[in-house]
Amino acid sequence: MGVFDSIKRxxxxxxxxxxxxxxxxIGIYGPPNAGKTTLANRIVRExxxxxxxxTSEIPHETxxxxxxxGLTISSNGSSVTLDIVDTPGLATKIDFxxxxxxxxxxxxxxxxxxxxxxxxxxxxxxLEDLDGILLVMDATEDPFTQVNVTxxxxxxxxxxxxxxxxxKIDLPDSAPARIHSAFPQHPxxxxxxxxxxxxxxxxxxxxxxxxx
Amino acid sequence: MTGVQIDLISSDxxxxxxxxxxxxxxxxxxxxxxxxxxxSGLEPTEETxxxxxxxxxxxxxxxxxxxxxxxxxxxxKNIFEKIFGKNPRARLTVIGPANQLKTLHKDKDLISxxxxxxxx
Numbered sequence: 001m002g003v004f005d006s007i008k009r010x011x012x013x014x015x016x017x018x019x020x021x022x023x024x025x026i027g028i029y030g031p032p033n034a035g036k037t038t039l040a041n042r043i044v045r046e047x048x049x050x051x052x053x054x055t056s057e058i059p060h061e062t063x064x065x066x067x068x069x070g071l072t073i074s075s076n077g078s079s080v081t082l083d084i085v086d087t088p089g090l091a092t093k094i095d096f097x098x099x100x101x102x103x104x105x106x107x108x109x110x111x112x113x114x115x116x117x118x119x120x121x122x123x124x125x126x127l128e129d130l131d132g133i134l135l136v137m138d139a140t141e142d143p144f145t146q147v148n149v150t151x152x153x154x155x156x157x158x159x160x161x162x163x164x165x166x167x168k169i170d171l172p173d174s175a176p177a178r179i180h181s182a183f184p185q186h187p188x189x190x191x192x193x194x195x196x197x198x199x200x201x202x203x204x205x206x207x208x209x210x211x212x
Numbered sequence: 213m214t215g216v217q218i219d220l221i222s223s224d225x226x227x228x229x230x231x232x233x234x235x236x237x238x239x240x241x242x243x244x245x246x247x248x249x250x251x252s253g254l255e256p257t258e259e260t261x262x263x264x265x266x267x268x269x270x271x272x273x274x275x276x277x278x279x280x281x282x283x284x285x286x287x288x289k290n291i292f293e294k295i296f297g298k299n300p301r302a303r304l305t306v307i308g309p310a311n312q313l314k315t316l317h318k319d320k321d322l323i324s325x326x327x328x329x330x331x332x
Contacts, residue, residue: 092280093266
């Protein structure tokens with residue numbers, strides 16, 4: 001990338017920050033089973049009464065990106081109107097045998113694997129059309145996964161805001177501090193999307209980081 | 213002698229290649245069962261392109277994907293990098309077939325992996 005392109009890109013980011021967009025399109029990203037759809041459902045349910053999609057313990061339950069437009073979140077005097085995009089889990093490998101270990105028949109497992117590969121591509125394509133992302137990480141897992149490293153690197157390269165959501169803090173072996181230590185340069189909120197722990201803190205952070 | 217071939221690709225060779233050339237080279241070698249080590253790694257956007265193309269080539273009974281490991285990028289510290297948007301230099305990246313390369317441990321400065329000639 002040339003210096004001129006860099007200056008132009010940084011200037012447009014600065015303009016966007018100064019004249020914050022009225023509607024920010026925010027993607028919910030992360031590895032499979034991090035709780036992306038559980039979080040999307042909670043946000044959409046609490047601010048509109050709807051839901052985004054089904055959840056399951058079987059990985060890759062979400063295999064198509066789903067968008068909910070015009071969701072206004074207000075917190076501590078700030079408000080932001082968001083288009084929320086719940087994306088399929090990102091992965092570098094998909095083996096249908098993994099789905100069979102959850103009790104799926106071979107044909108169904110193969111179909112799910114095929115759809116999961118398409119879902120990963122869908123999620124990657126959406127990166128081009130977002131104003132920022134919530135990167136959901138399972139706080140019981142090692143944060144240094146390739147998916148996390150790649151998503152963080154992509155947002156930094158695009159100079160777009162990223163907020164890390166350390167999910168599943170209701171579980172006894174969760175360690176959100178480990179996530180913060182891995183990616184200290186980005187804001188992080190620790191929550192349980194399932195139980196609703198700290199969800200108000202998340203809304204504050206969303207309004208602060210993505211709103212006007 | 214049975215074993216696993218490891219290709220170490222220099223940053224000089226990588227720097228002369230277009231992103232899609234890198235992706236094609238990596239995938240062609242990995243699908244042959246090789247481990248590819250990139251001295252200067254891939255840019256984040258190249259990593260997503262590699263994942264995207266990998267997903268297009270996954271088949272139920274054949275290629276199940278890749279194991280890829282790179283260190284987190286170092287964030288910008290000096291004012292020059294912040295003003296001119298200079299991207300941090302990509303760091304070493306290891307890529308292999310998902311059924312032969314398994315990451316054991318990874319942190320900011322260490323990648324520990326198990327390589328197998330058989331499926332793991």
